[in-house]
Amino acid sequence: MTKIWGIHMPEWVGDDPIEHGYACVGWPHVGDIFALPPNRETYKSALAETYPDKKPGSIPVDAGTLFRFAHEIQSGDLIIYPSKHNRMVNLGRATGKKWHAPNDAKGDDDLPNFIGVEWIGHFPRSNFTQAALNEIGSFITLFRVREHAAEFIAKVDPSQAAKQSEPADEEAVPDDVASQNASQLAEENTQDFVIRRLHSGLTGYEFEHFTAHLMECMGYTARVSEKSGDGGVDVIAHTDELGFQPPIIKIQCKRQTSQVGEPEVSQLLGTLGEGEFALFVTLGSYSRQARVRERNTPRLRLLDGEELVELILEHYSQLSPRYRTMIPLKQIYVPDLIGD
Structure with a gap:
């Protein structure tokens, strides 16, 4: 067998x-x-x-x-x-x-x-x-x-x-290994739960609104661009309410759990003007070529599903009641024995 x-x-x-x-x-x-x-x-x-x-x-x-x-x-x-x-x-x-x-x-x-x-x-x-x-x-x-x-x-x-x-x-x-295993599982379960809820509970356009809302929780002013399908800039974020003060961040949102490739990342970069930055947000991950492009492009930031969950947890208390209801979470403490 x-x-x-x-x-x-x-x-x-x-x-x-x-x-x-x-x-x-x-x-x-x-x-x-x-x-x-x-x-x-x-x-x-x-x-x-x-x-x-x-x-x-x-x-x-x-x-x-x-x-x-x-x-x-x-x-x-x-x-x-x-x-x-x-x-x-x-x-x-x-x-x-x-x-x-x-x-x-x-x-x-x-x-x-x-x-x-x-x-x-x-x-x-x-x-x-x-x-x-x-x-x-x-x-x-x-x-x-x-x-x-x-x-x-x-x-x-x-x-x-x-x-x-x-x-x-x-x-x-051993007990310590079992405890650390439980801690790791709790972390991975939370990541999986949040990503599943976002993927199943939001349409692509709604995911753009969620991303804009998260940017606002982080202190930015953000607006969702008109519905135009894939390939364009989905969200524009900036530090002042009128959008005159740099940096201007152009955001592409992908509500997918599979990998995003370098061509899609390059397409977003092609929309940038002077003083503008690119942020790609996905529930999935990025290909090695996309990550290489990120390392070689100071104006580009790629946010994968795991990193997105980290931001959601960091700003969870600021999320609107609608999103907290869709992603119900509570804070707990778990053993942290890796460096013990």
């Missing part, structure tokens, strides 16, 4: 695993994890020796991650990589290729252990149920996907989307 694995890689790896066909894990001081004898005790000993400051409770979990990555993932297994930098869920098949390629320049951030992956599908998070997203939101680097396996399989091979039922055999997770 094909196994389904979820893997988390740091946000800074970006699209590189997709473009070069791999998945990777760290723990560089352990060395070549593929050369170790195939038993968990060896991996526990190697971790304890090379990371003496690691909490004893986390060693079995991390050793299990390395052991499974090195010995249990087989050719043909389905790999699920939720990429945080663009809020996409990437699905691929393990090729069976495994290799160790350390990069000493990266130090403790190095991810030297690789498996080959043929990536075959890339889907916005909004394409999946919240329960399925919760399952792949694990704080553990590598984990089995069981309960909602059929939902993910159906995206790449509908004929094999029968529900799989397997006994759980995960290592016990």
